[in-house]
Each structure stands twice: as structure tokens, then as C-alpha cells.
Amino acid sequence: MIEIKNLTKAYAAAEGAPHALDNVSLTIADGDIMGIIGMSGAGKSTLVRCINLLERPTSGSIIVDGQDITGLSGAALRSYRRRVAMIFQNFGLLAQKTVLANVCFPFLAATGKVTAANRERALELLDMVGLKEKAQSYPSQLSGGQQQRVAIARALACDPEYILCDEATSALDPASTNTILKLLRQINRDTGVTVIVITHSMGVVEKICRNVAVLEHGRVVEQGSVADVFANPQSNAAKVLLERVDWDA
Amino acid sequence: MLDAVNAFIAEYGALLAEGTWSTIVMVLVPTAISYAIGLVLGVVLYLTAPGSLRPAPVLNAVLGWIVNILRSFPFIVLMVFIIPFTRLIMGTGSGILGTIPPLVLSASPFIARMVEQSLAEVPRESVEAVEACGASVPRIVFSALLPEALPSIVRGVAVVLISVLGYTAMAGAIGAGGLGDIAVRYGYYRRVEEVMWVAVIILIVIVQVIQSVCDLAARKVDHRTASVVKAASKRAANRERAAIKR
Numbered sequence: 001m002i003e004i005k006n007l008t009k010a011y012a013a014a015e016g017a018p019h020a021l022d023n024v025s026l027t028i029a030d031g032d033i034m035g036i037i038g039m040s041g042a043g044k045s046t047l048v049r050c051i052n053l054l055e056r057p058t059s060g061s062i063i064v065d066g067q068d069i070t071g072l073s074g075a076a077l078r079s080y081r082r083r084v085a086m087i088f089q090n091f092g093l094l095a096q097k098t099v100l101a102n103v104c105f106p107f108l109a110a111t112g113k114v115t116a117a118n119r120e121r122a123l124e125l126l127d128m129v130g131l132k133e134k135a136q137s138y139p140s141q142l143s144g145g146q147q148q149r150v151a152i153a154r155a156l157a158c159d160p161e162y163i164l165c166d167e168a169t170s171a172l173d174p175a176s177t178n179t180i181l182k183l184l185r186q187i188n189r190d191t192g193v194t195v196i197v198i199t200h201s202m203g204v205v206e207k208i209c210r211n212v213a214v215l216e217h218g219r220v221v222e223q224g225s226v227a228d229v230f231a232n233p234q235s236n237a238a239k240v241l242l243e244r245v246d247w248d249a
Numbered sequence: 250m251l252d253a254v255n256a257f258i259a260e261y262g263a264l265l266a267e268g269t270w271s272t273i274v275m276v277l278v279p280t281a282i283s284y285a286i287g288l289v290l291g292v293v294l295y296l297t298a299p300g301s302l303r304p305a306p307v308l309n310a311v312l313g314w315i316v317n318i319l320r321s322f323p324f325i326v327l328m329v330f331i332i333p334f335t336r337l338i339m340g341t342g343s344g345i346l347g348t349i350p351p352l353v354l355s356a357s358p359f360i361a362r363m364v365e366q367s368l369a370e371v372p373r374e375s376v377e378a379v380e381a382c383g384a385s386v387p388r389i390v391f392s393a394l395l396p397e398a399l400p401s402i403v404r405g406v407a408v409v410l411i412s413v414l415g416y417t418a419m420a421g422a423i424g425a426g427g428l429g430d431i432a433v434r435y436g437y438y439r440r441v442e443e444v445m446w447v448a449v450i451i452l453i454v455i456v457q458v459i460q461s462v463c464d465l466a467a468r469k470v471d472h473r474t475a476s477v478v479k480a481a482s483k484r485a486a487n488r489e490r491a492a493i494k495r
Contacts, residue, residue, distance in 0.1 A: 081383035096470075108388070109385075109388055
């Protein structure tokens with residue numbers, strides 16, 4: 001379980017400038033698929049990047065399975081990061097490594113070497129995302145959707161408890177988006193991994209999330225089950241995202 | 250015509266061959282030493298930059314100053330300026346040995362900046378992705394950053410070698426010999442223009458070979474598709490122009 005408490009992130013900007021995150025509190029249950037949605041600049045990427053400490057929060061705490069992780073550094077931080085995998089909008093693959101070597105990278109990061117068993121496991125994961133025959137290809141020989149599936153296989157190589165998806169489908173066409181979302185949902189069902197989905201698309205939230213939090217100007221303005229929020233959006237931001245407001249008004 | 254060529258070779262062939270050899274040694278040896286220094290310096294500059302993997306503003310600024318100061322010297326001034334230092338470590342302030350310290354001092358900061366920029370061209374998400382895997386900084390540098398930047402670094406080698414080749418022409422001022430020195434001595438002082446012409450042609454050939462070999466090597470180690478590479482090499486060309494202007 002991830003409990004985010006009073007999380008604030010201020011960038012070293014002018015005094016009184018709005019905070020990227022302003023006193024955000026949020027609980028993400030184990031096994032959930034949680035959507036965090038908002039317009040560009042709402043702070044949703046910052047929030048998810050604080051969860052694996054790619055960015056350091058200014059104040060507040062993030063408690064993962066009872067442990068506050070905001071103070072972690074060095075080896076403790078690296079071993080924590082292996083429990084929290086991340087996939088990115090532009091895939092973040094290494095262009096000079098084969099697909100297989102990319103998927104093996106978490107093993108290399110963890111132990112400094114890649115064993116035959118590791119490679120075996122990586123091939124299993126590639127098989128699961130339907131790309132086993134591309135193991136020796138390079139990322140640039142693959143389509144965007146395929147590259148994102150490789151990134152998912154790499155994320156799973158850590159055997160993570162949480163997967164953070166930062167706009168993971170925003171660069172993809174609708175067909176690839178559906179493939180990726182189905183894959184994430186299937187992984188969630190099969191392994192029980194908790195998935196946190198950052199997006200500005202209500203369509204994505206509707207398709208795979210159970211719960212959703214709406215962010216606006218760094219604050220959580222609404223949260224609840226997807227069914228509730230969709231049926232009866234309270235905040236202006238949620239209404240805009242659901243296109244329930246007259247756009248020409 | 251043929252007799253004239255034979256006579257020319259008989260008179261100047263040995264001189265030009267020796268000059269070519271000196272030039273090649275003067276380019277390759279200091280460049281190799283400079284890469285050992287410049288790669289380390291470039292990686293440190295990259296890592297310690299604000300917002301990078303190991304931000305260290307003071308170290309970054311100090312290294313930046315040192316690099317900029319060394320790059321401010323025109324090569325010929327640097328060479329003369331540090332002669333006492335050169336004597337101290339090489340035992341001589343002249344000849345091919347005497348050119349190594351000034352060439353290394355000149356090329357290392359240049360290489361450091363080239364390497365720093367090659368590393369900066371690696372997409373941010375790729376670096377963050379390996380960071381998010383729990384990789385340590387040395388692991389990120391050696392298993393991700395340097396391999397990803399390799400094609401760009403190899404392209405940089407051509408720029409560095411050709412710049413150093415230019416510097417060696419000035420090394421004649423401290424009696425190091427080489428093709429540049431021959432071209433100046435025979436073309437300017439002795440007015441034997443054929444020798445200058447041949448020296449210049451050999452220099453052109455060397456530059457072409459350097460560029461072709463490095464381009465070929467860069468293509469060989471690059472696994473991105475043509476369109477991605479084209480965009481990257483366009484950026485690299487702009488960077489080279491900027492680097493040379495500095």
C-alpha cells in the first residue's frame with residue numbers, strides 16, 4: 001500500500017509561485033489500478049516521479065508498506081526502486097542495446113551481471129508481451145506500441161510490486177493504446193501488481209482503472225471509484241476532462 | 250615530366266615521408282592521451298551539472314572554468330607559455346616530445362566538452378529509465394550512458410583529430426617538424442612551392458581518411474535507424490560548428 005501524506009513539491013522559482021504539488025494526500029491500495037488524471041501542468045507527473053524519487057518532494061511523506069521512503073538514498077534507494085518499476089511516454093529504451101539486453105537491464109542493475117537464467121526469464125517476459133521473435137532486434141526497428149511492450153517487459157523483469165505508468169500511452173495510436181492497456185490489465189490480474197496510471201485521457205482511466213484521483217494546480221480536487229467519478233463528477237477539472245462542459249462557452 | 254617527378258621525389262621524398270610520419274605521431278599520441286583525460290573530465294562535467302545524476306555545483310563550476318581557461322589560449326600561445334612546464338615533465342621543450350604536453354592540455358578540455366555534449370544528447374527518459382531500475386551511477390555511466398553516446402563520441406573523434414592536426418602545423422615553431430612545418434618552411438621562407446603543395450595535398454588526404462574512417466566506425470556502432478541517426482548527426486554538426494567557434 002502506498003500512502004501519500006501532505007506531499008508538497010516546490011520548485012526553486014519566485015516566492016509565492018504555485019507549487020507543483022500542494023499538500024497532496026492519497027492512498028493507493030495493493031492490487032489496485034489507480035488513475036491519476038489532470039490537465040498538462042497539473043502536477044501528475046511530478047507526483048508519480050516523487051513515488052520513485054526521480055524527484056524529491058519538498059515536504060510530506062510517502063509511506064510504502066509502512067516505511068517512509070522520502071528519506072531513502074544510496075543502496076536502500078536503489079533496492080526500493082527495484083520494487084517500483086516505471087514506464088514512460090517515450091519508452092526510455094536504450095537505442096544501442098537489443099530488445100533482449102534492454103529487458104535484461106534490471107538484472108544488470110541489481111546484480112552487476114546477466115545470467116543464463118536471467119536471459120531465460122527475459123525471453124519469457126518478451127513472450128508474454130508477444131515480442132519473443134524480436135529479442136535480437138534493436139528498439140528503432142520496432143513500432144511505438146512494440147517499444148512500449150518491451151518497456152513493460154523490462155519493468156516486469158524487476159518483479160515489481162508497483163508499476164508507475166507516466167503517460168505510457170500518450171504517444172501511441174488508439175490500437176496500440178488498447179494493446180498496452182489490455183496488457184497492463186492482464187498483468188494486474190495475473191500477478192496482483194499495483195498499477196498507477198498517469199494520464200490526461202479519461203478514456204484510459206475508464207478502460208482500466210478502478211479508482212481515480214483528479215489533480216488540478218497541484219491539488220487533489222476529487223477522488224473516488226471510477227464509476228462514481230464518471231457518473232457524478234464534482235470538480236470543474238473532472239467535468240472538463242469528461243467533456244461535460246460546453247467547450248464553446 | 251616523369252623525370253621531374255623522379256627528381257622531386259629524390260630530393261624531397263624522404264623529407265615529406267618523415268614529415269608525414271611526424272605529423273601522424275604528433276596527432277595520434279597526444280590525442281590518445283587526451284582522450285583518457287577528456288573522457289573522465291567529460292563524464293564528471295556531465296554528472297555534476299545542475300539537475301544531473303550527481304549535481305555538484307562548485308566542482309562543476311571549477312572544472313568548467315579550468316576547461317574554459319585552457320580553451321581560451323590560442324594553441325601557439327599555450328605552447329610557448331608552458332615551455333618551462335614542458336621542460337620539467339618531458340626533459341625538453343622542443344621536438345615531437347615537446348609538443349605532447351601543450352597538445353594534451355589543448356585537446357583534453359576540447360574533448361571533455363565534446364564528450365559532455367555527446368552524453369547530454371542521450372535521451373533523458375532513457376537515463377531516467379535505467380535510474381528507475383535501481384541502477385547505481387557507475388552502472389548508469391558504463392552500461393547505459395557511454396554505450397548510448399558511443400556513435401556521437403566516435404563522430405567527435407574526427408573533429409578532435411582534425412583540430413589536433415591543425416595544431417601540429419604550429420608545432421613547427423618549437424622545432425617539432427611535421428607537414429605543417431614543412432609547408433611553412435618551404436612555401437614561405439624558401440619559396441619551393443612544389444613542396445608546400447605536396448605537403449598540403451598530403452594533409453588533405455589525412456583529413457579525408459580521418460573523416461571517412463570515423464564516419465564508417467560511427468555507422469558501424471550505431472543501431473538506430475537512418476532517420477533517427479540523421480536527426481542526431483544534424484544536431485552533432487551544429488554542435489561541432491559551435492565547438493569550433495569557441
